[in-house]
Amino acid sequence: MPRPGHDLDAVLAAAHVEADVAAxxxxxxxxxxxxxxxxxxxxxxxxxxxxxxxxxSAREAHATTPVDQLPHVAAWREAYRAFGAKPQRTRNSLEALTRRAPDGLPRVNRLTDVYNAVSVLHQVPLGGEDLDRYAGPPRLVRATGQEPFDTTAGGEPVVEHPDPGEVVWRDDLGVTxxxxxxxxxPxxxxxxxxxxxxxxxxxxxxMTDDALAAAADELVGHLVRLGPDVRVARRLLGTG
Structure with a gap:
């Protein structure tokens, strides 16, 4: 598992998007x-x-356009329907944050706060994972339905499983x-x-590649101030 000083480029080089997801x-x-x-x-x-x-920014967007009609939110709702999910019941992270933002985004810690804010500002789903707790490379797959998903219910740890065909990020231990x-x-x-x-x-x-890169650039600009020795590597997948 990665530790400070790890080869970040090697971590990203092993990442993978399954052909079934691209299709x-x-x-x-x-x-x-x-x-x-x-x-x-x-x-x-x-x-x-x-x-x-x-x-x-979210309050301004809400004033003129319903959240589910914002262009990138609408695109993700369509993507959810394509693998059988109901977007009105399981909202993608961008929609969930954008709906919450006018009344106040959560205040967690500066790392989480930064990436939540960039997600809303650039209208892009943006997830954050602790690489020290990751096992093996990240990959995006269509689930078989057998993969373990460690979560909590009623404050107690439980293991769930994705639906067959569901699009999931996973590592060697299960769904992330x-x-x-x-x-x-968790x-x-x-x-x-x-x-x-x-x-x-x-x-x-x-969303264009340029807009995606702009979101990443802003995120990096905020991340590099979170320590004197911050290092960043990036990789774009899925362009053919």
Missing amino acids: LRPDYRVLLLAVDGITPGPGDDLSEALLQRAEA CRRWNWRQT RTALREDTTTALFVLDALAP
């Missing part, structure tokens, strides 16, 4: 960022300002995120002591 949505792209050297810390004035900017970008396992979630992370930026048309 489902040929317009799908994912930009992966592997980051180490992060100094954990609580929210600060800069992360608070970023959250407030994201909240204001269900329904493409819906719900993450096993690999970012924590107060996270120093090495993987960020997953998901894109469908009409």
Whole structure:
């Protein structure tokens, strides 16, 4: 498992998007960022300002367009339907955050706050994983239905399984995120002591590669201030 000083490029080189996923949505792209050297810390004035900017952006968007009609949200709703999920019941992470933002985004810690704000500002589903708790390379697959998904119910740990054909991120131990970008396992979630992370930026048309890169660039710009020795590697998959 990765540790500070790990070869981040090697981590990303092993990442994989299964052909069955690409066939489902040929317009799908994912930009992966592997980051180490992060100094954990609580929210600060800069992360608070970023959250407030994201909240204001969402309020402006809500004023003119229903959330489910925002272009990238609508594209992800269509993608969910393509593998049998009901988007009105299991909202992708972008839609969930965008709906919440006008009334206030969560304040967790500066790492989580930064990536949540960038997700809303750039209208892109954006996940964060603790690479020190990852086992093997990240890959995006259509589930068989047998893969374990470690989660909680009623405050107790339980093991669930994805639906057959569901699009999931997984590692060697099981599912790390269900329904493409819906719900993450606590096993690999970012924590107060996270120093090495993987960020997953998901894109469908009409989002362009340039817009996806701009979201990643802003995220990196905020991440590099989270420690004196932060290193970042990136890889774009799914362009053919």
